[in-house]
Amino acid sequence: MEGAIDAITRDLLTMQEGLDWTVTEFVRVVDARLPPRVFYKHCPELRESAVATPSGIPVHLQLLGSDPQALAANAHQAIQLGATGLDLNFGCPAKTVNRHDGGASLLRDPERVFRVVAAVADAADGTVPVTAKVRLGFADRRLALACAQAAEAGGARHLVVHARTRNEGYRPPAHWEWIARIRHQLSIPVIANGDIWTLKDYWKARSLSGCEDVMLGRGMLADPDLAQRIRHWQRTGEQLPETAWIRRAAILEAYANRQQASLPDKVVVSLLKQWLNQMRARDAEAAARFAMLRRETRLAPFLAGLMSPIPCVPQHDDPAQALSCSEISI
Ligand SMILES: Cc1cc2nc3c(=O)[nH]c(=O)nc-3n(C[C@H](O)[C@H](O)[C@H](O)COP(=O)(O)O)c2cc1C
Structure with a gap:
């Protein structure tokens, strides 16, 4: 793509x-x-x-x-x-x-x-x-x-x-x-x-x-x-469990580490946002992280923000209409 x-x-x-x-x-x-x-x-x-x-x-x-x-x-x-x-x-x-x-x-x-x-x-x-x-x-x-x-x-x-x-x-x-x-x-x-x-x-x-x-x-x-x-x-015929946030975050982090070798940090951050943007429509925690990090342009804080605890995570499907929050500790 x-x-x-x-x-x-x-x-x-x-x-x-x-x-x-x-x-x-x-x-x-x-x-x-x-x-x-x-x-x-x-x-x-x-x-x-x-x-x-x-x-x-x-x-x-x-x-x-x-x-x-x-x-x-x-x-x-x-x-x-x-x-x-x-x-x-x-x-x-x-x-x-x-x-x-x-x-x-x-x-x-x-x-x-x-x-x-x-x-x-x-x-x-x-x-x-x-x-x-x-x-x-x-x-x-x-x-x-x-x-x-x-x-x-x-x-x-x-x-x-x-x-x-x-x-x-x-x-x-x-x-x-x-x-x-x-x-x-x-x-x-x-x-x-x-x-x-x-x-x-x-x-x-x-x-x-x-x-x-x-x-x-x-x-x-x-x-x-x-x-x-x-x-x-x-x-x-079996269904695997949902992909956990920690798995998504790990792949984003690996992606950033690899891209960083040839691209400026700012560009890496925008690529990460682009990928996280695809994740957020389908995953409540990705949506919450995206909202938290959307204005961040520095790579290190962005990566830290992918892993840090966040106070409130809306539940599935439609993040905008989420009713409950859950504690995250990674
Ligand atoms: C940002 C972006 C870039 C794409 N680039 C290509 C491309 O280079 N070649 C191609 O065949 N399709 C490309 N597509 C189309 C996708 O391969 C796919 O056909 C389309 O997104 C529908 O499938 P999806 O709903 O699974 O994404 C691109 C789609 C997007 C969103």
Whole structure:
């Protein structure tokens, strides 16, 4: 996820079981063949013999663009640098990206989706899998199926479907039932994505889409144990306990310690706030800590504030409406 999940985050989130593979932030391709440093920046794992996190979970490199030839040239470059999986982004809703004809803007024309996937699949020539990620459309869902079929016809090995249109942005709900419509018409694996924050969401997304496999985005930041929770349930039918605050705090602290090696403290604090912000919607203590630390810009007090006792923690679900407090001692 652009600006949110880098190699450090991938490493931290794959330390426990659950994830089968991960994807880099997108490498944006306009018309030129990009130099190796761009690929290494997005995917430092290319420097390792297996392009994987330290726990051995594969990392696929994501490309975003609209020019089939330029994408093919960059796919070739990525493969030469060692990429073992290439993913194509047809989902990005950002205005600047769409204005320059990238991401979800291609969903207005299935033929263009086909040309991009086919060009990259040709460049890969079977050496590495080429996959694609789409939304249900740009402004509406009329071309949802046609775009998915175009990606399959172009040679995508699997398709991730974020169950919203571009214009729906990240607003709930995700229309998981639309993924089922697509899945029924495709022979490649279809993976459901969008608004899977909890095990319950997984159950619901799975039953409405028919997809056993899902892609987790913000949900993994909100609950770093979500993939493990889902995997454990798949294996045993049992539910793991809620992720404790101390576990969330430990992952934030590890993240800060790693980022601090290359970034100024202020930037590390804003990255921590960004991650804590994802946690707070789903966790009362994260919400309380966020409220307490939102104006803090110094790293050491911020980290201390993640661990220090706080006087009052609202109970679950809707922190704003919490009625009771509990004593915390860490
Ligand atoms: C900050 C942010 C950055 C994202 N960057 C990417 C990206 O680089 N590539 C991509 O395929 N999707 C990207 N996405 C979309 C997510 O992968 C995912 O499709 C979307 O957030 C819906 O899933 P979720 O509800 O599980 O987060 C991004 C989303 C967010 C919020």
